[in-house]
Amino acid sequence: MSGTHAHTVGFTRDTMIPQADPPMTSVGAIGWAHKNLFSTWFNAIVTVASLALIFYVLAMIVPWAISPTWESSSLSECRDILAAANGGESGHGACWGVIRERWVQLMFGFYPSHLHWRPVAAFILLGVALAPVLFSDKVPAKLLYFTLAYPFIFPWLLWGGTIWAPLSVAAGFGVGYLAYRIVSAVAGDLLSVLAGVVAALVWWLVLSGYVVDALAGLIPIGLEPVQSRDFGGFMLSITIGVVAIAASLPLGVLLALGRRSDLLIVRYLSVGFIEFIRGVPLITLLFVASTLLNIFMPPGTDFDIILRVLIMVTLFATAYMAEVIRGGLAALPKGQYEGADSLGLNYWQAQRLIIMPQALKISIPGIVSTFIGVFKDTTLVSIIGLMDPLGLTNGIRADTNWNGIVWELYGFIALVFFVFCFSMSRYSMYLERRLHTGRK
Amino acid sequence: MSELAEEQDIDRSKMTVSDEIAVEIIKMNKWYGSFHVLRDIDLTVNRGERIVIAGPSGSGKSTLIRCINALEEHQKGRIVVDGTELSSDLKNIDKIRREVGMVFQHFNLFPHLSILENLTLAPIWVRKTPRKEAEETAMHFLEKVKIPEQAHKYPGQLSGGQQQRVAIARSLCMRPRIMLFDEPTSALDPEMIAEVLDTMIELAQEGMTMLCVTHEMGFARKVANRVIFMDEGQIVEQNEPEEFFNNPQNPRTQLFLSQILGH
Ligand SMILES: Nc1ncnc2c1ncn2[C@@H]1O[C@H](COP(=O)(O)OP(=O)(O)OP(=O)(O)O)[C@@H](O)[C@H]1O
Numbered sequence: 001m002s003g004t005h006a007h008t009v010g011f012t013r014d015t016m017i018p019q020a021d022p023p024m025t026s027v028g029a030i031g032w033a034h035k036n037l038f039s040t041w042f043n044a045i046v047t048v049a050s051l052a053l054i055f056y057v058l059a060m061i062v063p064w065a066i067s068p069t070w071e072s073s074s075l076s077e078c079r080d081i082l083a084a085a086n087g088g089e090s091g092h093g094a095c096w097g098v099i100r101e102r103w104v105q106l107m108f109g110f111y112p113s114h115l116h117w118r119p120v121a122a123f124i125l126l127g128v129a130l131a132p133v134l135f136s137d138k139v140p141a142k143l144l145y146f147t148l149a150y151p152f153i154f155p156w157l158l159w160g161g162t163i164w165a166p167l168s169v170a171a172g173f174g175v176g177y178l179a180y181r182i183v184s185a186v187a188g189d190l191l192s193v194l195a196g197v198v199a200a201l202v203w204w205l206v207l208s209g210y211v212v213d214a215l216a217g218l219i220p221i222g223l224e225p226v227q228s229r230d231f232g233g234f235m236l237s238i239t240i241g242v243v244a245i246a247a248s249l250p251l252g253v254l255l256a257l258g259r260r261s262d263l264l265i266v267r268y269l270s271v272g273f274i275e276f277i278r279g280v281p282l283i284t285l286l287f288v289a290s291t292l293l294n295i296f297m298p299p300g301t302d303f304d305i306i307l308r309v310l311i312m313v314t315l316f317a318t319a320y321m322a323e324v325i326r327g328g329l330a331a332l333p334k335g336q337y338e339g340a341d342s343l344g345l346n347y348w349q350a351q352r353l354i355i356m357p358q359a360l361k362i363s364i365p366g367i368v369s370t371f372i373g374v375f376k377d378t379t380l381v382s383i384i385g386l387m388d389p390l391g392l393t394n395g396i397r398a399d400t401n402w403n404g405i406v407w408e409l410y411g412f413i414a415l416v417f418f419v420f421c422f423s424m425s426r427y428s429m430y431l432e433r434r435l436h437t438g439r440k
Numbered sequence: 441m442s443e444l445a446e447e448q449d450i451d452r453s454k455m456t457v458s459d460e461i462a463v464e465i466i467k468m469n470k471w472y473g474s475f476h477v478l479r480d481i482d483l484t485v486n487r488g489e490r491i492v493i494a495g496p497s498g499s500g501k502s503t504l505i506r507c508i509n510a511l512e513e514h515q516k517g518r519i520v521v522d523g524t525e526l527s528s529d530l531k532n533i534d535k536i537r538r539e540v541g542m543v544f545q546h547f548n549l550f551p552h553l554s555i556l557e558n559l560t561l562a563p564i565w566v567r568k569t570p571r572k573e574a575e576e577t578a579m580h581f582l583e584k585v586k587i588p589e590q591a592h593k594y595p596g597q598l599s600g601g602q603q604q605r606v607a608i609a610r611s612l613c614m615r616p617r618i619m620l621f622d623e624p625t626s627a628l629d630p631e632m633i634a635e636v637l638d639t640m641i642e643l644a645q646e647g648m649t650m651l652c653v654t655h656e657m658g659f660a661r662k663v664a665n666r667v668i669f670m671d672e673g674q675i676v677e678q679n680e681p682e683e684f685f686n687n688p689q690n691p692r693t694q695l696f697l698s699q700i701l702g703h
């Protein structure tokens with residue numbers, strides 16, 4: 001406090017000023033409104049105009065949506081109810097009976113109704129499997145073992161069949177790892193990885209079939225199988241969305257690293273893949289999945305349509321994800337790599353411990369945008385004949401009872417999509433706050 | 441140029457130079473594209489030496505010390521660190537990086553990890569030290585650089601001087617035999633320079649082999665046993681600090697010293 005005044009006018013404080021409340025105009029609702037809504041004339045006009053617009057829109061939607069038609073069982077019945085409510089004249093209002101009658105179908109498609117508990121259980125368990133990933137600070141890390149097992153539980157619950165099939169797929173990873181360990185004792189890294197991959201593929205493509213048949217004959221434990229063509233509704237959208245999202249993040253990381261790799265071939269392959277997939281509309285890839293792919297398959301092979309779609313949507317999402325993550329990588333200062341190198345961390349350690357945690361954090365908004373985009377893009381599968389919610393609307397609107405219904409169905413579907421997408425967006429904001437570690 | 445905060449006495453009892461060679465650089469050359477950035481560098485560093493490297497901007501000082509731990513690749517000549525020759529063999533590079541610590545101008549701490557995690561990361565993952573032991577070592581070195589109370593904060597919450605001391609402690613946790621410093625104080629406000637230099641002096645007093653690129657000539661006079669002057673990618677002059685500052689031979693050295701110490 002050796003201010004310049006000290007030299008000109010002598011001054012010393014004898015009483016200290018106590019803490020005081022800020023003036024009314026800067027706190028509370030009035031203060032907030034004054035500061036944010038009516039600070040200038042222009043601001044005030046914009047505020048009033050916006051309020052008028054919001055009111056106008058709500059005045060149209062709310063009376064339409066509040067409509068006593070929940071119990072109706074056809075569009076004509078709706079009209080009667082509305083007319084009765086309006087004193088004889090034809091009334092204006094939504095016809096919610098279609099949602100009451102068809103919401104189960106919109107959720108599960110044609111999945112056998114006595115088995116609905118299985119997708120429900122699958123999605124509840126999905127929440128359990130995601131918890132340690134999404135809320136790592138609140139959930140015990142041990143739950144991660146369940147997360148690792150979940151990719152095998154999930155398809156088994158949905159498609160059913162013998163329990164030996166998912167177990168055998170899981171065993172393939174064990175076989176691959178075993179081969180890797182054995183070979184790495186005598187050969188280099190690259191060769192060992194190659195041996196592991198080959199061993200796993202041999203297991204999956206050749207041996208696993210016999211083993212599963214033998215075991216299923218011996219110990220027949222299983223769930224009633226459900227055909228892919230019976231899948232539908234939001235269950236289908238969520239299945240495709242979740243698989244594509246969960247697979248595209250790790251694959252996108254690898255592809256982004258590949259694009260920045262020093263190895264020329266790896267780099268060119270990554271660039272080629274990304275540019276090709278991004279350059280083609282998703283719908284084209286889906287058509288390839290639904291028709292062209294069969295041409296290249298040996299006749300008689302039954303390559304599940306949903307599996308084909310899953311692969312295509314995943315590839316599509318991966319290409320976008322790789323570019324988003326590459327942006328995050330480019331934003332990291334070179335010093336972070338040098339810090340890691342100078343401490344003796346090897347490439348994969350540096351990526352996993354230093355680079356990726358930061359690059360992914362920077363990329364959170366872009367990653368979540370990609371997730372949301374992928375989830376909404378799952379509606380495109382209706383074009384190749386899969387019964388996602390949009391695919392189901394065609395059938396519902398062709399029903400003579402509901403012929404003429406538009407807004408109620410699409411509004412309902414839009415609302416459900418909005419709830420999912422908005423949750424993802426809120427979660428990403430929460431995550432960014434949680435990962436924030438002090439000023440930059 | 442800020443001189444050291446106070447004229448403390450330096451304990452030279454352990455600052456002894458042994459006959460053992462720590463770093464040997466023979467006819468080393470490096471190019472960036474067609475730009476010849478390092479030319480015929482010959483330099484032998486014995487264990488226990490404190491070498492200060494000075495020179496105008498762009499003379500190749502950073503590049504030289506970054507070649508020693510293979511952050512930059514040299515194209516001609518040899519570099520032998522602790523008996524291990526730097527080649528394209530990744531095993532040798534890893535081995536050398538474990539023995540050589542480096543402190544950067546901009547600290548290069550990992551902002552997503554707490555101070556303690558910054559310090560224990562490499563011991564745990566590279567040296568495979570058990571976590572508990574690594575944390576004890578980390579706390580030991582944090583006390584040494586006088587900020588043990590910051591262990592659970594994040595780098596972004598510390599002052600520049602504190603961050604640089606954490607960076608030094610982070611290198612020390614790997615128990616290196618050689619320390620490289622690339623302008624460790626030039627991103628710091630004057631009042632923080634002294635605290636970092638004090639830490640470096642302490643390290644020198646314990647007999648650490650040090651190569652420091654720095655403009656702190658007070659530090660050089662006090663701690664270094666040799667000052668090297670570089671210009672245009674070559675070593676132009678080297679001498680003991682007294683001789684170097686009082687009696688520079690090469691006109692380039694004279695010009696540089698008059699600019700840096702002058703007025
Ligand atoms: N990655 C690079 N690619 C091309 N040229 C480079 C690169 N890094 C450095 N240079 C050039 O090499 C020369 C030496 O750089 P270096 O960073 O070693 O200088 P310096 O002596 O440390 O300078 P300063 O005191 O400014 O840090 C400079 O002319 C610089 O422009």
Ligand SMILES: [Mg+2]
Nearest residue numbers: 501502503623
């Ligand atoms: Mg430099």
